[in-house]
Amino acid sequence: MSKRATLAVLLPTLALSVMGCSGEDGGKDDGGGADPAERLSAARTVLDDAASIELDLATKALPSGITGLLDAKGTGTHAPAFDGAVTVSLKGVPVKADVISVDGTVYAKTGFAPDFLPLDPASIGAPDPAALMTADGGISALLEETDDLKDDGESRDGRDVLTTITGTISGEDVRALIPTAQADATFDATYRLTDDDVLRDVTLDGLFYDSDEAVVYTIAVTASDDDVEITAP
Structure with missing residues (x-):
């Protein structure tokens, strides 16, 4: 076969190969991965x-x-219930307390008192920590109440590669989580997910209090199959 004939055969094949590669790359660049809403769901x-x-x-x-x-750190269940510790700022003075929330009642024990006592969390500008655990109105509900979703790509967290998804949440939805949030405000949300669509953490940025100054909360969560029993003190 002549050189000219060989080129006539090879060039169309080469062109198809290049087009195929370009199509694959274009799919990735155009967000060809899983839909952000599906991943959050x-x-x-x-x-x-x-x-x-x-x-x-x-x-x-x-x-x-x-x-x-x-801050608040501890273990919760969908009862809902919570057992852990919180720190609140009382007009600039940080106060730490052990907290148990179960059956709709929050109990707190500080360094000022030897026993757990019932507490209205709204009186110190804090949510009931057990409310964070409910399937209806808790942290998980926010994932499907987020608008303007965008895949912001991947980043490394230690050995893990996480996908960042950003969006916005209405103040009314955030108030279900933290009641002091301004209802008419819009909050920026940033989620980080593993390759298996497991939420590592969410960052919420907005007007959480009666102030024009935004507050940024980061909520890290770890789901577990371990059954935990939380009872009133």
């Missing part, structure tokens, strides 16, 4: 099916003079 299912959830919620700072929640 799958992540919600993992949380809702968990027997218990380890929670670590924190903010670096609150607006000056605000009474509110600085």
Whole structure:
């Protein structure tokens, strides 16, 4: 076969190969992966099916003079119930307490009192930590109440590669989680998911208190199959 004939055969094949490669790359660049809403829905299912959830919620700072929640760390169930510790800022003064929330009642024990005593969390600008665990209105519900979803790509967290998904949530939906959030505000949400669509953490940025200064809360969660029994003190 002549060189000219050989080229006539090879060139169309080469062109098809290049077009095929371009199509694959274009699919990836155009967001050819799983839909962000579907991934968040799958992540919600993992949380809702968990027997218990380890929670670590924190903010670096609150607006000056605000009474509110600085951090909460512990174990919760869908009862809903929670057993852990929280730190609240009482007009700038941090106060730590052991907290148990069960059957709709929050009990707190601080360094000022030797026993657990009933507490209205709204009086210190904090949510009932057990409310964070409910399937209807808790952390998991936020995943399907988020609008304007966008896949922001991957990043490394230690050995893990996580996908970041961003969006916005209405203040009314955030209030179900943290009641002091401004109802007419819009909150920015950033979720980080594993390849298996397991939620690593969510960051919420917005007007959580009666202040024009935004607050950023990061909520890390770990779903577990371990059954945990939480009872009133």
